[in-house]
Each structure stands twice: as C-alpha cells, then as structure tokens.
Amino acid sequence: MAECPHFDHLLVIPHLRVQNANAISSPLTHGFPSISAFLGLMWALERKTSTMGLDLQFNAIGVVAHRHQEQVTDDGFVNAFRLTRNPINRDGSTAAIVEEGRIHLEISLVLAVQSAVLNADQHAAAPIAHQVRDLLLQMRIAGGSVIPNDIAHSRQQPYLVRLTGTEADRQVLFERAKLRLLPGFVLVDRQDLLEQRHQALLASDPEASRLDAWLSLSRINWHNAPANQDDAPAKPVAWSNDREGLGWIVPIPVGYGALGELQPPGTVSNARDEQTAFRFVESLYGIGQWISPHRLHSPQQLLWYAGSQPENGLYRCHNDYQPTPIYAFD
Structure with a gap:
C-alpha cells in the first residue's frame, strides 16, 4: 500500500465554479469527474x-x-x-x-504543499495563494471552464493552512480548517466496503468475484423477510435494502491497469507525445463515499495521491480514509 x-x-482554493466539466468519469460510471x-x-x-x-511541490489533492x-x-x-448540437460536414454527414x-x-x-519558501517566509502565503488561484482561472478542470467568482468576498479568497508544530498542534489546525469547508461533501476511498461485500457474497x-461485489455495492439490493412457517395468519411482507447504514456509496474509477508492456517512445503510431513511453491501459474501479468534511480526522483522510507501480502495471489513485464508529453525537 502506498x-x-x-x-x-x-x-485551499475555495468555491470554484466550473462549467461543463466532463461528467463521464469512466466507461462504466458518471455523475462526477474522475479523481484522476x-x-x-x-x-x-x-x-x-x-x-x-x-517553489511549490504539490503532493496530493482533495476535492470538496x-x-x-x-x-x-x-x-x-x-x-x-x-x-451539444454540432455542425455537419460538407457532404451532410455527422462530424x-x-x-x-x-x-x-x-x-x-x-492541495498538499511542500515548499521551502513558505516555511521560511510566513508573509509569502497570501500572495502565493492568490497567484495559484489566478493560474487556476486560466486552466480547465476535468474539461470544464472555470468561472471567476467575486474575489472580494471572504468565502472566495484562497488561503494557506500551516500544519506546523507537534502532531497535536497539526490536528488542532486541521480541525479548524475542515469546518471552513462546510457545507459540502468530500469523496473518499472505501475499499474496505468492497472487501466486506466480497466476503459476504463468498x-x-x-x-463470487470482486466484480460481483462491486456491482452489488453499485446498486440498491432489496430483500423480503423470510416466509411465515407457522400456522399464524400471513403477515405483510417486510422489505429491506442493504444500503442502510452505509451512507452515500458510489462506484468510482481509481486509476488504470496495464493491458500490455511499456512501449518505447515513438514506437506507437498516432501517440500524442513521441518523447514519452507509451502503454495501453484500462480503468480500475473501486468504491467511494461522499462524507461531510467534519467527519474527517486527519488531512490524509481528505487527500488523494498517486501510487503507481509500473512493474505491476498499476497506476492507482490512493486515499487514506479510515472509517470510525459513528456515535449519536457525531
């Protein structure tokens, strides 16, 4: 495990408005752009x-x-x-x-940031945060256009959270920071639910395969109560589903798996980049969950990062969320 x-x-770059982002995250899923x-x-x-x-090194990213x-x-x-309704070709055929x-x-x-400049100069945080936001306004997010917000509004201004001091100090800083992300929902990895469902099916x-478990978690499965075996009058059938207590569970793509060996640069026709090695891949799938930021207990539970294993043909996105018991006051 990476x-x-x-x-x-x-x-934190808060409340970005994105128009016409790609909602098809993989050949089998839709509803939100892929974490990749x-x-x-x-x-x-x-x-x-x-x-x-x-001098900024981005090591991981979270999305609210x-x-x-x-x-x-x-x-x-x-x-x-x-x-969209696209123009046709000259001969009348569809483009x-x-x-x-x-x-x-x-x-x-x-964005999880490592920077010597930010460590040395506390006054550089605000200007750098605004520079990064200005760059984002010139880019596309999952194919969508970023629409500028009213930067004068306090909720729209980017800011930096310094996770300094002891582990306890970092925890206190994160507890304050996550409340500023409300209201919203964070996508986290729930590979544990996939393993639990696979064991239940076995x-x-x-x-039963892990694909069966993934398909089972991707839908709502309804079951009726066992039939009445005694002589008592028949009771109405009671139905229940297996989503109770699971929360907002969704099937998601979590990266790519290799379909063949790594090809040397320039050996594959029509590749976009002839200077980079090429490999045919297919999507890898997992289970995600949308949860409120206030349920997170560490920055690592919020963030996604790459954990590639080229020797095994795996190019996967990882998230370190760990479920905790839900109490009445949580």
Whole structure:
C-alpha cells in the first residue's frame, strides 16, 4: 500500500465554479469527474507554478463538492445527457465528434504543499495563494471552464493552512480548517466496503468475484423477510435494502491497469507525445463515499495521491480514509 507523501501546508482554493466539466468519469460510471482528472490538474498546475519561479511541490489533492448540476433530461426514471448540437460536414454527414456528458460544479480544491519558501517566509502565503488561484482561472478542470467568482468576498479568497508544530498542534489546525469547508461533501476511498461485500457474497456463492461485489455495492439490493412457517395468519411482507447504514456509496474509477508492456517512445503510431513511453491501459474501479468534511480526522483522510507501480502495471489513485464508529453525537 502506498503512503501519502509528506507535506507541511494545505493550500485551499475555495468555491470554484466550473462549467461543463466532463461528467463521464469512466466507461462504466458518471455523475462526477474522475479523481484522476484532479490529480492531472494538480500536476499541470505544479508545472505552471514552476515556470513562474514559485517553489511549490504539490503532493496530493482533495476535492470538496458544494453544488453540482448534471446536464441531463428530466424525463422520469430514465434520463439522458443533454448533448451539444454540432455542425455537419460538407457532404451532410455527422462530424466525428465524441460527445461528453457535462456537469456544472462548485468545488473547493485542497492541495498538499511542500515548499521551502513558505516555511521560511510566513508573509509569502497570501500572495502565493492568490497567484495559484489566478493560474487556476486560466486552466480547465476535468474539461470544464472555470468561472471567476467575486474575489472580494471572504468565502472566495484562497488561503494557506500551516500544519506546523507537534502532531497535536497539526490536528488542532486541521480541525479548524475542515469546518471552513462546510457545507459540502468530500469523496473518499472505501475499499474496505468492497472487501466486506466480497466476503459476504463468498459465504453464499464460493465463485463470487470482486466484480460481483462491486456491482452489488453499485446498486440498491432489496430483500423480503423470510416466509411465515407457522400456522399464524400471513403477515405483510417486510422489505429491506442493504444500503442502510452505509451512507452515500458510489462506484468510482481509481486509476488504470496495464493491458500490455511499456512501449518505447515513438514506437506507437498516432501517440500524442513521441518523447514519452507509451502503454495501453484500462480503468480500475473501486468504491467511494461522499462524507461531510467534519467527519474527517486527519488531512490524509481528505487527500488523494498517486501510487503507481509500473512493474505491476498499476497506476492507482490512493486515499487514506479510515472509517470510525459513528456515535449519536457525531
């Protein structure tokens, strides 16, 4: 299991409005951009900051969703994406344009930062935070356009959280910081639920696979109570589902798995970059959960980071969320 890289600061870019982001996160899932899109954004942002001479190393990223509006029709039980109407070719045929499902978002980005400049100069935090936000306004997030907000509003201003001192001090700072992300929901990894469901299915079907467990968690499974075996009058059938107590569980892509060996640069036709090695991959799937930020107990539970294993053909996104017991006052 990969470990979250070290960081000393959290750079928060709050309440970004994104228009027409890609809502299709993988060949099998939709509803929110893939977490790999945000990791790609993080790396692209790091390259842009380096060209400006900013000493910033982004090691992980967290996403807080405040609002979302998927662009679908409202036709009852079955919905369809609202697609664009593209011009046809000269001969009247349909242009070869791959349509994408779209979604409007309001999100906050939380970047785990390592920087010698920020460690040495406390007054550099505010200017650097605003520079990073200005760069984000010039970029696309999951294919969507970033719409500028009213930066004069206090909720829209970027800020830096210094996780300094002892572990107890860092915990207190994070407890204060996470409340500023409310109201909203954070996407975390729940691989543990997938393993639990797989073991439950194996008890009744020894040939059940992890794909069966993933499909089982991706839907709501209803069951009726056992039939009445005594002579008493028949009682109404009681139905229950297996989502009770699980929370907001969603199937998500968590990276890519290799379909073949790594190909040398320039050996694959029509590759975008002839200077970089190439590999054919397919999506890896897992289970995620949307939870409120106030239920997080450490920055690591919020953040996603890359844990690639090229020798094993795995390019996976990791998150260190660990479930804790839910008490009546939680």
